[in-house]
Amino acid sequence: MSLLQLQRTFHPVGQGAFYSEQFFNDKHDVVFTAVYDCGTTTNPLNSAQQTVTQAFPKTQEIDVLFISHFDADHVNLIATLKNRHKIKKVILPLLSQKQINILIALNEIKMIDVDIDLIKSPENFFNKGTVVIKIEGYSDDNIKNDINYNNEKSTIEIEDIKENKEYNKGNAFIFTSIKLSRIWGYIPYNIDSLFKYQDLIINLKNNGIVIDQLQDTDYIIEKKKEIKESYEKLKNSINDNSMIVYSIPFTKNKTFLGDCNGYGDGNGYGDGNGNSNNIPCIKYILYKYPLVTDIPAGCLYTGDFNMKRYPLAKIPFNTEMYKIGTMQVPHHGAIDNFDTNSVKQNFFYVVSYGECNHYGHPSACVIGSIKMKKGIPVKVTENKSSIFIQISNINI
Numbered sequence: 001m002s003l004l005q006l007q008r009t010f011h012p013v014g015q016g017a018f019y020s021e022q023f024f025n026d027k028h029d030v031v032f033t034a035v036y037d038c039g040t041t042t043n044p045l046n047s048a049q050q051t052v053t054q055a056f057p058k059t060q061e062i063d064v065l066f067i068s069h070f071d072a073d074h075v076n077l078i079a080t081l082k083n084r085h086k087i088k089k090v091i092l093p094l095l096s097q098k099q100i101n102i103l104i105a106l107n108e109i110k111m112i113d114v115d116i117d118l119i120k121s122p123e124n125f126f127n128k129g130t131v132v133i134k135i136e137g138y139s140d141d142n143i144k145n146d147i148n149y150n151n152e153k154s155t156i157e158i159e160d161i162k163e164n165k166e167y168n169k170g171n172a173f174i175f176t177s178i179k180l181s182r183i184w185g186y187i188p189y190n191i192d193s194l195f196k197y198q199d200l201i202i203n204l205k206n207n208g209i210v211i212d213q214l215q216d217t218d219y220i221i222e223k224k225k226e227i228k229e230s231y232e233k234l235k236n237s238i239n240d241n242s243m244i245v246y247s248i249p250f251t252k253n254k255t256f257l258g259d260c261n262g263y264g265d266g267n268g269y270g271d272g273n274g275n276s277n278n279i280p281c282i283k284y285i286l287y288k289y290p291l292v293t294d295i296p297a298g299c300l301y302t303g304d305f306n307m308k309r310y311p312l313a314k315i316p317f318n319t320e321m322y323k324i325g326t327m328q329v330p331h332h333g334a335i336d337n338f339d340t341n342s343v344k345q346n347f348f349y350v351v352s353y354g355e356c357n358h359y360g361h362p363s364a365c366v367i368g369s370i371k372m373k374k375g376i377p378v379k380v381t382e383n384k385s386s387i388f389i390q391i392s393n394i395n396i
Helices: 045-053 078-084 097-108 116-120 194-206 211-215 217-222 224-232 316-323 364-372
Strands: 003-010 016-024 030-040 062-066 087-093 131-135 155-157 165-167 174-176 184-191 242-249 259-263 286-288 298-301 324-328 348-352 376-380 388-395
Touching (some): 016 045, 030 045, 030 078, 045 078, 062 078, 062 184, 087 184, 097 194, 097 211, 097 217, 097 224, 131 184, 194 211, 194 224, 211 217, 217 224, 242 316, 298 316, 316 324, 348 364, 364 376
Parallel strands (some): 087 131, 131 165, 155 174, 298 324, 324 348, 348 376
Antiparallel strands (some): 003 016, 003 388, 184 242, 242 298, 259 286, 259 388
């Protein structure tokens, strides 16, 4: 029986997101690498760029890059990543032309901060040879168990995708790899808050804006006041969408985490005496999280997903949650995006945020609810010592 070893890393980039999973064979060679998001708004940016360039050996290829959404703090380091490594496949949300036009206009007048080149044409943004895969989003009125989901029929080996492709809603696609012996896979699910765009389109039209002309910079500048007024009437940000990704084993039995290491500076969520929720750890130097109970090795990556608006129980893949023992806390621990009722005991909740961010992230309510329900909160900031790594051994 051979062995695969999974190394999952939550990289320290501050107010942003950069997560990776590397699979090693029994000779300790990397056989597969996946990345979820790569960006930050924490300055200085060159510090985070160094984190990206030091994440993998220069010759290492990225088998798949998942992009949750197009906010700068989730994508503005991708250029650094692609300039250093060959990225074979990119999986990202599918945007309509109207959505693209609106995002371009809002970015132009500084109402949001997104990567326009990536939004306009991801096919041109990435280097030659990168295959772009777009996932159609589920809108607010059809987040429900209405999709075809079958482990066998829906499984796609990522090596078989040779050209740019779009996948429509109505089917679940589990992306795996022959390199992983089909025992581990990724399920992307794109949450698309269309109602926000629809409300904004109504506001824009009421202010005399022609949506199709929002590709024209001169037109955007001319109508800046009207566009700004239309956007400010919305209750929430337009770009609250996110493609979440379930990273899970396909083995019939649960696969458990073997080891978890994270470095801390003494200002973490421990009690200052080397304990974090009764989990022994070395005070101020090394936070080591040995298993309290068997914690499943799967992970849920959430981007800026709104768990309050879309409870995980309503998403078709809720049936796979028993394979998951780690979650990236959405939107840097913002109180409006996290469902405190979903907290599980002995479950890792990783929150990425900038230490000096002006949003108040992470919310004390979010961290408090995780601790109160005996979950395990883990902070990852721009501090290099806050890196959090999980290891799991998988028999194949």
